[in-house]
Amino acid sequence: MFGLTRSLDIDAQALEKRYLALSRECHPDLLRTQEVGDCAAVLQRSAEVNDAFSILRDPWRRARALLETASPGVLDRNKKLDPTFLADALELAEEVAFAKQEHVQPLQRRLAACVDADWAALRTAIEHGDLDAAARRFHASHYHKKALSDLELKA
Amino acid sequence: MAYSDKVLDHYQNPRNVGSLDKNDPNVGTGVVGAPECGDVMKLQIRVDDSGKIVEAKFKTYGCGSAIASSSLATEWLKGTSVDAAAQIKNTQIVEELSLPPVKIHCSVLAEDAIKAAIEDWRTKKSALSGKSALSGIAAEAKS
Incomplete structure (x- = not known):
């Protein structure tokens, strides 16, 4: 979603820049004139972007996501x-x-x-x-x- | 969610808190943890020659239910045989303490701790008998 390389360390500045760009693309306030059906999709998208950002900006949550993506269930198994x-x-x-x-x-x-x-x-x-x-x-x-x-x- | 009276009682007056010497050959130590909530439970048993648990101690860092589960476990362990102790199930703890579903993992932790302590004691025992068997062979070889 953020188009960054999947790794434990990430460029915080690049992350924030991507987040702001993505937010603009799907910000509910900026897209008010769209169809009602689109509205729900936009909200959904903007919630996903926010969730992803809050995970990625926190090193430990990022680590958890990285581990689970690379090997689903690895935390549970260990x-x-x-x-x-x-x-x-x-x-x-x-x-x-x-x-x-x-x-x-x-x-x-x-x-x-x-x-x-x-x-x-x-x-x-x-x-x-x-x-x-x-x-x-x-x-x-x-x-x-x-x-x-x-x-x-x-x- | 309210704790049951029994949980509160064990929480406020935990039984058998403390430690036994983990290097004592008659002492079995089990330390288990639940990483999601950061709970740790240490349970120790002292077993006599007939296989009876004569002493049980615990230390738990965790919520009221975890403390109560381990406190209750030590009460049940004292005076029972190792074999009977190995049969204790977490569901019995759940029932006795009326633990709600979200706290069942605390009783699982207590069961794991009992099993780990017994396992540790058995490992020590078999290591000891292994040693004496070895020394027997050496003695035979010498004579």
């Missing part, structure tokens, strides 16, 4: 994560839950680094064509992001 990782995730969650005020910032930095590492690993896995590993890392990132958002509630 839901079982390594128990050692899960045990660590549990410890992190505990740390977040009991973090004293002075530990919030360092912990925030640590978790943000975990999310960055997840992203880097996801990228490497996709580059190597290992979509299963990429899907597992995608799931793993969830735990770090959840811990981070829990921590933000305390900050």
Whole structure:
């Protein structure tokens, strides 16, 4: 739809430019004089463009869409994560839950680094064509992001 | 959606929270997670020589239903045999806690955790008996 190469990293400027161009083409307000039947199609099209844009501009949602397009069901097939990782995730969650005020910032930095590492690993896995590993890392990132958002509630 | 009284009770007074030594040969540890909601459940059992579960502990990071499911599981596990424990089904947990359909996955997680803990204990057991069998062969070879 956006005519961009399908990849994990995209040119944000090009994406926005395409989005604006597409929006103009199908903006309901600009096409008011058209037939009523066309109107529904235009609305539908404009909703699709908006959905696609909101997915593509968010790196993690983009990654999810990329994985699912390349291998449908890959996320579902890789839901079982390594128990050692899960045990660590549990410890992190505990740390977040009991973090004293002075530990919030360092912990925030640590978790943000975990999310960055997840992203880097996801990228490497996709580059190597290992979509299963990429899907597992995608799931793993969830735990770090959840811990981070829990921590933000305390900050 | 309202939580049932039983879920609230387990949530407010969780039974058997804590950890056992995961390196103890008589302890089985199961850690499972549901990535969509970011829940993690750790369930541990201590088994005596007769195959009876003498202690069960859990730690869960997740919603009230996940906590209640694992808390209830530890209550059921204590005092039962490993073989009987392996038969526990998530549907029993659903029934006992009156979990609504959207929370059924929490009970599935608890069943998975029980199975993983039993599996871990069995693996440890067979590794140990494997070792003693090996040492037996060595002893025979020496004599």
